[in-house]
Amino acid sequence: MASEGLQEQIKLQGDFVRKLKAAKENKDRIEEEVAKLLELKAQLNDSQSVAQKFTLKTPKGTRxxxxxxxxxxxxxxxxxxxxxxxxxxxxxxxxxxxxxxxxxxxxxxxxxxxxxxxxxxxxxxxxxxxxxxxxxxxxxxxxxxxxxxxxxxxxxxxxxxxxxxxxxxxxxxxxxxxxxxxxxxxxxxxxxxxxxxxxxxxxxxxFTLKVNHRLLLDGMLETCGVPADKFRSICSAVDKLDKSPWDEVKKEMIEEKGLTEDVANRIGEYVQLNGGRQLVDKLLEDSELIKSKSAVQGLEAIKLLLEYCELLGTLDAVSFDLSLARGLDYYTGVIYEAVLIGKDSKEGDDISVGSVAGGGRYDNLVGMFDSxxxxxxxxxxxxxxxxxxxxxxxxxxxxxxxxRTNEVQVFVATAQKNLVGERMKLCRELWDEGFKVEHSYKKNPKLLVQLQHCEEYDIPLAVIIGESELQKNVVKLREVPTRTEVEVSRSDLIMEINRRLKNLMSNGAS
Amino acid sequence: MASEGLQEQIKLQGDFVRKLKAAKENKDRIEEEVAKLLELKAQLNDSQSVAQKFTLKTPKGTRxxxxxxxxxxxxxxxxxxxxxxxxxxxxxxxxxxxxxxxxxxxxxxxxxxxxxxxxxxxxxxxxxxxxxxxxxxxxxxxxxxxxxxxxxxxxxxxxxxxxxxxxxxxxxxxxxxxxxxxxxxxxxxxxxxxxxxxxxxxxxxxFTLKVNHRLLLDGMLETCGVPADKFRSICSAVDKLDKSPWDEVKKEMIEEKGLTEDVANRIGEYVQLNGGRQLVDKLLEDSELIKSKSAVQGLEAIKLLLEYCELLGTLDAVSFDLSLARGLDYYTGVIYEAVLIGKDSKEGDDISVGSVAGGGRYDNLVGMFDSxxxxxxxxxxxxxxxxxxxxxxxxxxxxxxxxRTNEVQVFVATAQKNLVGERMKLCRELWDEGFKVEHSYKKNPKLLVQLQHCEEYDIPLAVIIGESELQKNVVKLREVPTRTEVEVSRSDLIMEINRRLKNLMSNGAS
Structure with missing residues (x-):
């Protein structure tokens, strides 16, 4: 390998330099040999970094x-x-x-x-x-x-x-x-x-805020004749109703989960229901359903929840939806999920964004950690x-x-060469006043490049310093969006910047 | 294991319930047996979670x-x-x-x-x-x-x-x-x-902002007669000078890093120097040091840096410090480090907080990733x-x-029972106005408990609703810090809250 040869050379050169120094050789001579040594080391670094090349990417599934x-x-x-x-x-x-x-x-x-x-x-x-x-x-x-x-x-x-x-x-x-x-x-x-x-x-x-209750789900499945040990797996089938039509879900229930067609049909009648308080009342009159204590508990809870939602002003978006099941095992009470409605604006296409929020009550999870x-x-x-x-x-x-990706309010620019010191002094003054300020990190940047930077980053104001301005103790203050410039005396500058920023803000062009 | 016995019981009970349902048994009978099944399952969950107990902690070195x-x-x-x-x-x-x-x-x-x-x-x-x-x-x-x-x-x-x-x-x-x-x-x-x-x-x-330059360090070590292949290891010894006295560092250089006493002493003379622009000028007159090109380059760079620091108003805190070396290999130019000065206020004890910021120039790191x-x-x-x-x-x-750990501005409290609905309505009104508001999640909380909560969390205002207030269409508005209360009509409430928050803010008691 090339780097091994280099390492050997470096070792030899190092020994050589040490000998020269030990012999108290002429300084120039030593410096020359040290320079060679450093050059060899630099080559080694280069060759090693070349050897390290690989596909540059972030790990799969990350960005x-x-x-x-x-x-x-x-x-x-x-x-x-x-x-x-x-x-x-x-x-x-x-x-x-x-x-x-x-x-x-x-x-x-x-x-x-x-x-x-x-x-x-x-x-x-x-x-x-x-x-x-x-x-x-x-x-x-x-x-x-x-x-x-x-x-x-x-x-x-x-x-x-x-x-x-x-x-x-x-x-x-x-x-x-x-x-x-x-x-x-x-x-x-x-x-x-x-x-x-x-x-x-x-x-x-x-958007719609779907709500349901775990106890009601259990009671409903019980009423339909689902064996208790199948509650969770049937729930997870029900959970697919936001993406799949009932026929498919029903097929899964019968063919994969082993329900009879009769039981599946009864579930189908329930899970296709959604509505508001009338639906709760209707279900509280369902003589089959209310034989299940847990169904009644769940319905009473939803009833109270909807009452509170009205008081808190959210009822218009809430939908009591018997198809909402949610996957996680640990829920014990209310469950809910928010879905956006309608098309994306992009090309009028439907985009399925699915659920954008979800949650519920989990009363037993903390206990799993408590002794x-x-x-x-x-x-x-x-x-x-x-x-x-x-x-x-x-x-x-x-x-x-x-x-905007930054929040700069004022860009300090110079119109001629050799004014970097003046730029820095003004930046300092403006930073000390609390403004968000930047300037070019080039010593003698072109004015046009500086102004282009302002437009690219939507910086609202530019302060331009030139030699004539320095002599007159003024600056040019430029409003970037309108490209208008006015002369402002240095003593009024802070006030004038504040005034214009306020104006630009109230015009929505911050 | 207890849980295995339970699992067997659950299986048997599940089979039994299925048989009852298949036989279209009396609903009440089925429900009774389902309840037993659910009870068994709950027991299983409990026993399993008990089996999961272990020491609750965060991983070592985290919190x-x-x-x-x-x-x-x-x-x-x-x-x-x-x-x-x-x-x-x-x-x-x-x-x-x-x-x-x-x-x-x-x-x-x-x-x-x-x-x-x-x-x-x-x-x-x-x-x-x-x-x-x-x-x-x-x-x-x-x-x-x-x-x-x-x-x-x-x-x-x-x-x-x-x-x-x-x-x-x-x-x-x-x-x-x-x-x-x-x-x-x-x-x-x-x-x-x-x-x-x-x-x-x-x-x-x-605080002090120490600055130094990698090229100057290299040049200085070269001048002192340190072999080039020992630059990094001697640098890391120099780097310890913020914690250890020179004698210890010198010992390390001689005994562990193999320098002669003479070379170590020469390093010692340099690394104990720190100062401002005069020091740069003095070193630029050091006939030994300026034989090294890199030392001169480093000194010229520091000179320019200090000039800019003066323009940017930071020079009073900057110290050009030849003992600053910094560990990382990738620095190629200026390096700097900020250290707090003096004692901690706690008990007048010295606390060594060491460096609170650091950095430098690294011009070659990105190239290591570029093809x-x-x-x-x-x-x-x-x-x-x-x-x-x-x-x-x-x-x-x-x-x-x-x-404060939350930012609540107004706590909505009730003085009697059965007013949770009124509380929610008022919370909604205040949330809609943009205020940060909370209320008790108990249906009938004691007034004293509610007011204690306000004091504990430094919530500035409490609005108290009682039956008599509701009849008169007013509320009691309480300033928590002073415990003073006034009656405010519901129509003036928003305005009054805004006014008092502004006052409290300007009194620094937000």
């Missing part, structure tokens, strides 16, 4: 985010956080990995999707799969019995990435949960209000932020709107 | 952050981000893991601290060790030749955690870098200005945010100040 994408993401996350804060939520953080045992037995079949860390000695660790299990671990570990918290962070699933459907192996979750022993449906109704506010603030109307099985009742919602990003990125692309 | 800690962290991060944005930075994000090859050969000895993911089929992955290498990978992969970006995210090192010294295995890095071919020292001086602004805004004065070795010159700074958190948490604890 980088560019400044443009980050600008959208930050703006969306800030809006979502503002709603969580509006409802008094605190935030916590947990490590990105957990002891593997913490995750074991919480996700059923999906456990195979958990990323494990290599055993490098010490503890056996896995990357978190969601934020709910770490939250439950946090509550149990710290003996916290009530908290209202949000958590926005990345989670990891070794899923088969479907980029078109917005499914990744690394993605954000954005959770809000209320833990504590409270009265029925009060925190539950607030979770729904939060989803309602978030989708409204993100201008994702129209005395002490439970902390919880209800929460997870915002499907990656799908929302995809929808909003699409909308933005369709609208041809630009999104 | 959860409570709402109190998160409130401090968010506030610090927001301040740091505001400075980055003030200088026109955009932000990007990269995955938490990279192909292992990306990290290979970048961290020297420290490579052993990299966390690897288990090979579960597919790519071989490692958790990121810092944000600089992923940044360089991002630039090379996307052929980006100039960008000014910040990135705040977690990195991972399988280090031996020293909690007292604030070293963890999962911690935040907070990086700002300027990539692009620009003129000497202009972006470098801005990085120093950014550190200056950040430490000022975080009220961490007094044609095309370089993108970079200079950047990393804010040691975990150490800063530790210092600020200590200060806060010492000051006995409370930090």
């Amino acid at each position: 980088d985010f560019s400044p443009q994408q980050m600008a959208i993401r930050s703006s969306v996350m800030n809006k979502i956080m503002s709603v969580f804060k509006k409802h008094g939520a605190e935030t916590i953080d947990t490590p990105v990995f957990e002891l593997k045992e913490v995750l074991t037995g919480k996700y059923g079949e999906d456990s195979k999707l958990i990323y494990d860390l290599k055993d490098q000695g010490g503890e056996i660790l896995s990357l978190r799969y969601d934020l709910t299990v770490p939250f439950a671990r946090y509550l149990a570990m710290n003996k916290i019995t009530n908290i209202k918290r949000y958590h926005i962070a990345k989670v990891y699933r070794r899923d088969n990435p479907s980029i078109t459907r917005g499914r990744y192996r690394e993605f954000y979750q954005c959770d809000f949960d209320i833990a504590g022993t409270y009265d029925p449906m009060i925190p539950d109704a607030e979770c729904i209000r939060i989803v309602y506010e978030i989708l409204s603030i993100l201008e994702l109307k129209p 005395k099985n002490k439970n902390v009742p919880c209800v929460g919602v997870s915002i499907g932020i990656e799908r929302i990003f995809a929808v909003l990125e699409g909308k933005l692309a369709a609208s041809n709107k630009k999104i | 959860d952050f409570s709402p109190q800690q998160m409130a401090i962290r968010s506030s610090v991060m927001n301040k740091i981000m505001s400075v980055f944005k003030k200088h026109g930075a955009e932000t990007i994000d990269t995955p938490v893991f990279e192909l292992k090859e990306v990290l290979t050969g970048k961290y020297g000895e420290d490579s052993k601290l990299i966390y690897d993911l288990k090979d579960q089929g597919g790519e071989i992955l490692s958790l990121r060790y810092d944000l600089t290498v992923p940044f360089a990978r991002y630039l090379a992969m996307n052929k980006i030749t100039n960008i000014k970006r910040y990135h705040i995210a977690k990195v991972y090192r399988r280090d031996n955690p020293s909690i007292t010294r604030g070293r963890y295995r999962e911690f935040y890095q907070c990086d700002f870098d300027i990539a692009g071919t620009y003129d000497p020292m202009i972006p470098d001086a801005e990085c120093i200005r950014i550190v200056y602004e950040i430490l000022s805004i975080l009220e961490l004065k007094p 044609k070795n095309k370089n993108v010159p970079c200079v950047g700074v990393s804010i040691g945010i975990e150490r800063i958190f530790a210092v600020l948490e200590g200060k806060l604890a010492a000051s006995n100040k409370k930090i």
Whole structure:
């Protein structure tokens, strides 16, 4: 290998230099040989880095985010956080990995999707799969019995990435949960209000907030004659109704899950129902259904929930939907899911964005971590932020709107050479005043290039310094959008910038 | 095992229920048996979760952050981000893991601290060790030749955690870098200005910004007679001067690194120097030193840097320090480090917080990822945010100040029973107006408990509804800090809340 030859040469040259120095040889001579040595070392570095070449990519199912994408993401996350804060939520953080045992037995079949860390000695660790299990671990570990918290962070699933459907192996979750022993449906109704506010603030109307109840689902299946040990697997078939027509789901129930046609038909009559309070009342008069205690409990709960939704102003978007089942085993009460309605603006095409938020009540998860099985009742919602990003990125692309990736207010430019010092002095003055300012990192940049930069980045104001301006103690102040320039005295500059920024802001051109 | 017995019982009971249903038995009878089945299943879940008990902890070297800690962290991060944005930075994000090859050969000895993911089929992955290498990978992969970006995210090192010294295995890095071919020292001086602004805004004065230059270090070592192949190892000995006295470092140089006493003494004369522009001028007159071209190049660079620092208003905190060496191999030009000066306020004790920020120029890293070795010159700074958190948490604890963990402005309380609906209606009204509002999730909470909650969470205003208030169409508005109450008509409520919040804000009691 070339690098081995080089290493040998370097060793020899190093020895040679050392000998010269030991012999207190002439300095110039030593310096010459040191330079050769450094040159050889540089070659070695180069050859080694060439040897390191490989396909540059991010891991499968993951991606980088560019400044443009980050600008959208930050703006969306800030809006979502503002709603969580509006409802008094605190935030916590947990490590990105957990002891593997913490995750074991919480996700059923999906456990195979958990990323494990290599055993490098010490503890056996896995990357978190969601934020709910770490939250439950946090509550149990710290003996916290009530908290209202949000958590926005990345989670990891070794899923088969479907980029078109917005499914990744690394993605954000954005959770809000209320833990504590409270009265029925009060925190539950607030979770729904939060989803309602978030989708409204993100201008994702129209949407539907589907609600159902685990006890009602169980009671309904019982009434239809489904054996109790098939409840969960039939639920997961029902859960497919948002993507598949009833006929297909029915076929699965009969052929794969072993129901009789009669039983499947009875389920079909129920799960195709959705509506509001009238539907609850109608079902409370269903003489078959109300033989099931759990069905009645579920219906009474939904009735109360809808009452609270009316008081909180969300009822217009809420749909009581008997087909809503949701996959996760740990739900014990209300479940809900938000779906966007209608077409994407892009080319009038229908895009199936599916569910953009979902959640429910899980009263027994914390107990799984407590040594005395002490439970902390919880209800929460997870915002499907990656799908929302995809929808909003699409909308933005369709609208041809630009999104700013930095927040610079003033660009300090120079019109002639050798003014970098003057530029820096002015930048300093403006930074000290709190403005967001940048200038070129070239010593003598062309004015045109500087002004083009302002237009490219939508920087509203440019301050231009030239020699004549310096003599007169003025600057040129340029409004970038209109390309108009005025002369402003240095003593008025701060005031004038403030005034124009305010104007530009109120014209919506910040 | 108990759970096996239960599973058998469940199977039998399930079969029994199915038989009853197949026989179209009396509904009540079936329901009774289904209930028994569900009870058995619940027992099984309990017994299984008991079997899952283990020590509840976070992985070694990691921790959860409570709402109190998160409130401090968010506030610090927001301040740091505001400075980055003030200088026109955009932000990007990269995955938490990279192909292992990306990290290979970048961290020297420290490579052993990299966390690897288990090979579960597919790519071989490692958790990121810092944000600089992923940044360089991002630039090379996307052929980006100039960008000014910040990135705040977690990195991972399988280090031996020293909690007292604030070293963890999962911690935040907070990086700002300027990539692009620009003129000497202009972006470098801005990085120093950014550190200056950040430490000022975080009220961490007094601090010193040490600067040095890799070329000067090399030239200085050359002048002293250090063999070129020992430059890096002698540098890493010099780097210890911030923690160890010169005598110890000298001993290491002689006994471990094989320098003669004479050579070590000559190094000692240089590395104990620090100062400002006079020192640069003095060294430029050092007839030995200036025989080294690289020493002269380094000195000229520092001279220009100090000139720019004066223009940018940071010179008072900058110290040209020949003992600053910094560990990382990839630096090629200016290096710098910020150290806090003085005692911690806590008990008057000295706390060694060491370096709270550091960085430098690395012009060859991006080229290591480019197939044609095309370089993108970079200079950047990393804010040691975990150490800063530790210092600020200590200060806060010492000051006995409370930090709010939520931002609620108005708590809606009820004075009698059965008013939960009225509470919800008012909450809705206030949320619709944009206020941050919460209420109790109990149906009939005690008034005292509600008011205690307000005091505990420093919520400034409480609106109290009682039956008599409802009849008169008024509410009681309570200022929590002063415990004063006034009656306000419902139609004036919004205006009155706005007015009082503004007052409380200007009194600094938000």
